[in-house]
Amino acid sequence: MDLYEHQGKDVFRAHGIATPRGIVATTGEEAADATRELGGRSVVKVQVQIGGRGKGGGVVLVDSPERAAEEAERMLRDGFKDMPVTRVLVEELLPIAQEYYTSFVLDRSAGDYLGMMTAEGGMDIEELAATRPEAIRRVHVDPMLGLRTYHVRELTGTLPPEAREGAADVLRKLAEILTDRDATLVEVNPLVLLEDGRVVALDAKVTVDDNALWRQPDIDELRSSFPIDPVEARAKATGLQYVKLDGDVGIIGNGAGLVMSTLDVVAQAGAKAANFLDVGGGASADLMATSLEVILSDPAVKAVLINIFGGITRCDLVAQGVLEALARIDANVPIVVRLDGTNARLGREILNEAAHPRIVAATTMLEAAQRAADLAKAAA
Amino acid sequence: MSVLIGAGTRLVVQGITGREGTFHTLRNRDYGTQVVAGVTPGKAAADVEGIPVFDTVVDAIRETGANTSMIFVPPRFAAEAILEAADAGIALVVCITEGIPVRDMANVHSYLKGVPTTLVGPNCPGVISPGAANVGIIPGEICAQGRVGLVSRSGTLVYQIVHELTQEGLGQSTCVGMGGDPVHGIGFIESLAAFQADDGTDLVVMVGEIGGDDEERAAAFIAEHVTKPVVGYIAGFEAPPGKRMGHAGAIVTGSKGTAAAKAEALEAAGVRVGRTPTQVAELVKATLG
Numbered sequence: 001m002d003l004y005e006h007q008g009k010d011v012f013r014a015h016g017i018a019t020p021r022g023i024v025a026t027t028g029e030e031a032a033d034a035t036r037e038l039g040g041r042s043v044v045k046v047q048v049q050i051g052g053r054g055k056g057g058g059v060v061l062v063d064s065p066e067r068a069a070e071e072a073e074r075m076l077r078d079g080f081k082d083m084p085v086t087r088v089l090v091e092e093l094l095p096i097a098q099e100y101y102t103s104f105v106l107d108r109s110a111g112d113y114l115g116m117m118t119a120e121g122g123m124d125i126e127e128l129a130a131t132r133p134e135a136i137r138r139v140h141v142d143p144m145l146g147l148r149t150y151h152v153r154e155l156t157g158t159l160p161p162e163a164r165e166g167a168a169d170v171l172r173k174l175a176e177i178l179t180d181r182d183a184t185l186v187e188v189n190p191l192v193l194l195e196d197g198r199v200v201a202l203d204a205k206v207t208v209d210d211n212a213l214w215r216q217p218d219i220d221e222l223r224s225s226f227p228i229d230p231v232e233a234r235a236k237a238t239g240l241q242y243v244k245l246d247g248d249v250g251i252i253g254n255g256a257g258l259v260m261s262t263l264d265v266v267a268q269a270g271a272k273a274a275n276f277l278d279v280g281g282g283a284s285a286d287l288m289a290t291s292l293e294v295i296l297s298d299p300a301v302k303a304v305l306i307n308i309f310g311g312i313t314r315c316d317l318v319a320q321g322v323l324e325a326l327a328r329i330d331a332n333v334p335i336v337v338r339l340d341g342t343n344a345r346l347g348r349e350i351l352n353e354a355a356h357p358r359i360v361a362a363t364t365m366l367e368a369a370q371r372a373a374d375l376a377k378a379a380a
Numbered sequence: 381m382s383v384l385i386g387a388g389t390r391l392v393v394q395g396i397t398g399r400e401g402t403f404h405t406l407r408n409r410d411y412g413t414q415v416v417a418g419v420t421p422g423k424a425a426a427d428v429e430g431i432p433v434f435d436t437v438v439d440a441i442r443e444t445g446a447n448t449s450m451i452f453v454p455p456r457f458a459a460e461a462i463l464e465a466a467d468a469g470i471a472l473v474v475c476i477t478e479g480i481p482v483r484d485m486a487n488v489h490s491y492l493k494g495v496p497t498t499l500v501g502p503n504c505p506g507v508i509s510p511g512a513a514n515v516g517i518i519p520g521e522i523c524a525q526g527r528v529g530l531v532s533r534s535g536t537l538v539y540q541i542v543h544e545l546t547q548e549g550l551g552q553s554t555c556v557g558m559g560g561d562p563v564h565g566i567g568f569i570e571s572l573a574a575f576q577a578d579d580g581t582d583l584v585v586m587v588g589e590i591g592g593d594d595e596e597r598a599a600a601f602i603a604e605h606v607t608k609p610v611v612g613y614i615a616g617f618e619a620p621p622g623k624r625m626g627h628a629g630a631i632v633t634g635s636k637g638t639a640a641a642k643a644e645a646l647e648a649a650g651v652r653v654g655r656t657p658t659q660v661a662e663l664v665k666a667t668l669g
Contacts, residue, residue, distance in 0.1 A: 103627075106486070109597065144487055182482075209483065211480060245620060253536075255534060257587070257615050258537055258615075260534075260590070260619050265657075266618075267618045268656065309543070311519055312517055364658070365657060
């Protein structure tokens with residue numbers, strides 16, 4: 001789960017990392033009040049779960065409460081990169097001497113945590129990594145041994161002497177967040193040295209492992225603060241993985257790999273998928289029915305493709321679920337069904353006997369994708 | 381011949397008394413796997429359809445000579461179960477459990493560096509050597525005995541591609557479902573090395589998907605070390621680009637993790653990449669002649 005900046009900073013402060021004074025605002029008026037409280041000037045920062053805010057107009061310095069209100073209203077009205085915006089963070093302006101970059105991230109390849117630091121902070125960190133990788137210091141941290149003193153010396157050694165002690169303190173606390181809060185990413189861009197010598201986290205990107213939220217209840221509670229498409233919300237509540245896309249063939253499959261492969265094969269058949277929907281393993285009849293309802297609630301869908309390869313999932317239950325859904329709702333688009341694997345023959349027989357006018361049986365994945373693509377094109 | 385599991389496999393199932401654990405244990409036994417023991421703390425002295433249940437893996441090994449473990453323990457306790465098996469001296473651990481916190485797996489990964497245990501998974505469908513042994517949840521009836529090795533990150537794509545191979549009359553030596561978790565046991569490289577060394581394997585199919593850089597690193601390994609033909613498949617050309625928070629992930633891998641970049645890396649290493657599961661089977665057939 002990706003936290004908003006202000007939530008990440010709450011975590012930072014709870015672990016003793018200094019951040020600027022900030023106030024969350026949900027209206028222009030609140031942003032103006034916050035700016036007044038911070039001394040009449042502030043920085044207004046859009047709160048979204050994606051990066052690239054600085055370049056995209058999502059971080060704006062303002063010199064009056066009125067300007068703060070204006071910018072906050074614009075961000076709340078226009079959203080950011082097609083994401084809805086429900087809040088902004090209004091922060092005090094600090095006298096910055098220098099900007100750095102630091103992060104710890106789970107390194108999938110190495111199976112440990114990678115710590116990074118560079119004295120060249122700012123927005124083009126990825127470009128720096130590509131053009132002058134030697135400018136970024138890196139250490140691999142064994143999860144069982146934790147961050148050692150020599151790691152800290154290595155990373156902070158790239159900073160000017162006056163920043164090292166403060167930065168070392170931040171590093172130790174970031175590493176603590178990795179283990180105590182099950183974070184898979186903590187990134188500070190920029191970490192700044194102030195004119196008075198303090199080292200402060202001006203930004204916070206924190207990602208927490210979804211599989212560990214059961215032991216991070218206060219972070220789990222933040223889940224409700226993120227906007228979500230109503231159809232996606234309904235899918236999530238029933239345990240389905242659903243992502244809306246912009247095509248017109250509705251897709252239901254089991255297993256992320258097979259569903260991704262189905263999107264690809266539909267594209268090769270000349271159509272575009274309307275969504276990604278993974279019913280997961282062991283799908284019941286009821287789950288199938290809900291999936292179909294979710295897909296059919298999208299008006300862009302002109303045809304549906306159900307592609308199931310049963311392992312744990314039983315195809316007879318899938319067939320029953322499709323029929324149950326069609327008894328509950330009025331489907332006005334064709335539904336192509338391909339069943340293979342556990343109890344596939346039984347599933348196909350159930351659909352055959354029902355002889356529902358909307359159901360189109362297909363025997364292979366390729367054939368199913370072609371039929372669904374053709375039907376969607378014919379209806380468009 | 382096969383890799384990882386075969387006629388010599390003596391299986392202990394950790395979490396044997398759970399619903400899924402019991403169901404798949406019995407399916408594996410019906411397939412012909414020697415299932416010699418189960419472990420569920422506090423349920424020793426019980427048995428599951430004639431399979432003795434022990435309190436600890438150490439007891440199971442002492443009493444039955446188990447050398448391979450399959451784990452169906454719930455996610456909160458699964459990392460502990462892997463450590464227990466490794467510590468007891470189990471040579472191969474296959475962890476089916478989905479949803480283990482990644483920090484727990486990072487600790488396991490660190491521990492396993494110092495011991496000779498091989499881990500497959502977690503969050504994987506397991507391993508099958510058709511005709512010899514099945515450890516996991518891959519449906520045995522879609523496989524056929526033969527000389528194609530297969531390794532995949534995705535579970536259901538193992539099924540789809542094995543099915544396509546079998547339909548074309550192309551049997552398999554071993555199919556490895558390595559699982560898709562960020563920190564996991566053996567990957568493409570270890571599997572490719574095992575298949576390269578296996579007399580019973582003539583060709584390897586590797587099935588990847590978007591995200592991470594496992595496929596890119598496998599491509600580099602193939603160029604250096606694999607002389608047997610490799611056919612690839614990558615899922616996710618049409619998948620929506622995942623939203624990304626920070627920069628750190630991209631700096632680590634230096635890769636965008638896209639399907640196109642992965643396919644390109646594999647092709648540059650001499651791997652023929654099929655664009656559909658059906659095409660993968662056709663390429664295998666054409667390559668083997």
